[in-house]
Amino acid sequence: MGEEMKHEIAIVGSGIGGLAAALALHRKGFKDVAIYERSESLRAEGTTITIQSNGWRALDQLGVGPQLRDKAILIEGGEEIWIDRGRRQRMAFVTGEVRCLKRKDLINALTNALPPKTIRFGCNAVAVKLDPQTMSTVLQLDDNKIIRAKILIGCDGSNSKVAEYLGSKPTSLFTVASIRGLRNYPNGHGFPPQFVRMKLDQGKNGSLDIGRIPVDDKLVYWYISVPLSRLDGKFPDDPELMKQVTLKIMKDFPTDAVEMIEKSELDTLTFTRIRYRHPWETLTGKFNKGSVAVLGDAMHVMGPFLGQGGSAALEDAVVLARNIGQKISPLNLSGEGEGQSMMNHKKIEEALDQYVRERRKRIVLLSLNTYLVGIISGSISPVAKFIAIVLLVILFRDQSAHSKYDCGKL
Template identity: 70%
Template sequence: MEEELVSAEGEKGHEIVIVGAGIGGLATALALYRKGFKDVAVYERSESLRVEGAAIGIFSNGWRALDQLGVGDQLRDKAILMEGDEDIWIKNGRSRKSHFLDGEARCLKRRDLIDALANALPPNTVQFGCNTVSVKMDPESMSPALQLDDDKAIRAKVLIGCDGSNSKVAEFVGLKPASSFPLAAVRGLSYYQNGHPFPPLFVRMRGDQGNASLVGRIPINDKLVYWFVAIHLSLQGQKFPDDPELIKQATLKMITGFPADVGEMIEKSDLETLSFTHLRYRHPWEILVGKFHKGPVTVLGDAMHVMGPFLGQGGSAALEDAVVLARNLAQKLNQSDGGRLIMNHKKIEEAFDEYVKERRMRIMRLSTQTYLFGVILGSTSSFVKFIAIVIVIFVFRDRRAHTKYDCGKL
């Protein structure tokens, strides 16, 4: 039976509530806004837009999603086009260059991406300083409510969890906590006052000495370079520092054997952009069988499918999720002239079923490929590494196939 959507008396409420204003939450709010949904609110626990991780590689599939969200062209101006990628094996000096023949790859400052998404939203869409501690469902109306840590409750008709890898909404939906690779990453930006000498290539250097197993480097423009260092936690042994200067010093100690320009790049890093992150993932088989919604509550982005960063796809997958979810909700839920929703629970669930169906195999492939890369980089067993390499060679022969995916029109 259809019911008109109104907020519960005495409690703050919105038709659609999103938890988390990261890439996934902002993209979802924007996608819903572009589809004409008027009462969308994002609840974010930080006091301002949070930007962790310095920069983000976006490939063709991500640019298609950004174009659907209407922010692709303004972001293209912020970062140069990559011509290809290069893998370098430090041990034997071997290197392999390959080119994105028909693709687009750029590395954006995260700040630019987050600001472009946020600035395209109506003012005050994001409510800051709102930490969700749990989700409750009213058994009579079957409407969900966020419980915030100041004891406030926020009622919703549709609730979308974009609260990252440690998601409270995923817990409510019934997903297990994410797992951890024995790997972590340090990320930062380095500024070269007189221009840097690096070609527009996404370079990955693999080492076999020290604790750093992989160093990545991508120019953002002719003066700014994004870099990351993947670290073996099993070898590292002690707690990594939080202080940026100490993160820098600890990272410099770990890059034994890498070329001198890697050390110079890390020396030059802007301390404000430095971060240290444990790498987390959901097992591919959880993605295969996972139930990603419960009533009118669903999850998106890392909350749904956190994956190792080895393909540079977690953020783009969240952008794709946002387009697909908003499209399905708009198809199923009618809107009255005032832009308010006329909806019923059955239609919401149908929209979520379609969303999960459309996303499952796409996410499954990305999760499997990144899981195998994580095993290759992180496992201490040569046999396990060998098996993972064989599977990658046979199942994921085209290394860039995942960038050809098109999430379709909003």
């Protein structure tokens, strides 16, 4: 084995989940927490993130809620507009505290609350292994470095190496992709503080959704859900091409929507294929083993249809740190000696078991709810849509229940 590094707690990935986990653990008094991130700098892909009441509760527990509230206006409701039918309907799930943050603001707030040098950039984890000499788990990086940690948390997203070690199946792809961007209106946009979703039935091509949410008085976030069938197997990675594709397929939308996209700065555009873990896999999957567990998209990547994946990662972080803190003190975790190590190992295992137990019910319901909404907006099969609607009505009558969830105190 190559060069070794040792930590009490190692986290793989510095996305929202990894940063929130590190901050939650730090606030519980665990000081030797290191994040290993494969990128060379912080990533804030996807321009913005909508945080609903449940996410704000978690951010308050992490101590960064107040400063972030100043960064985005309160969204006071939502409306769905069927352009071709002239129908309008209130979006029942947009209630409580909803704000659309720039991802950069969220990532920066979490990072700035951490001690300097918590994140090690340019560290690509390639495997989690059992060291046959010590029988402990180690993280291996692609430059052959080995990370030994008493607790290892995988926050490495939808293609997680840590989840792979735990035996998770690869994630799946929805039949829609998302193109997102930001439009800056230097003199103010004049839109109401509302989430507006415009829908257009395009016959055999299925329906097209365009969403618009103001970030502040001048900046507006938009997204378009594009059925993959409309892309002829080509995935636009160049922003100019993304804009052309978007403008081409939205030609029957109102002029202010077309103009919003036409005049967006190219460097704000992103194209994302939508991954998810089947709800039944979140029900039966193994998300911890010994001193290793996963968090965020690594555990429960879900479509963006309810705007809850990131907030669920924030909740995970609070619940994880609370459970670790309840079972083991920072002083005991740093203790050495065989007896202490064995005791620690048992307590860590119990804490991670409890964390996954607590989170499973929440993420199964969230994943299922998101999956059903995704089928309604993305599937071209009327039968699949009908079944999804029936299940939604039976299982998720209160459409805003997902944002009323409280992950509790840190």
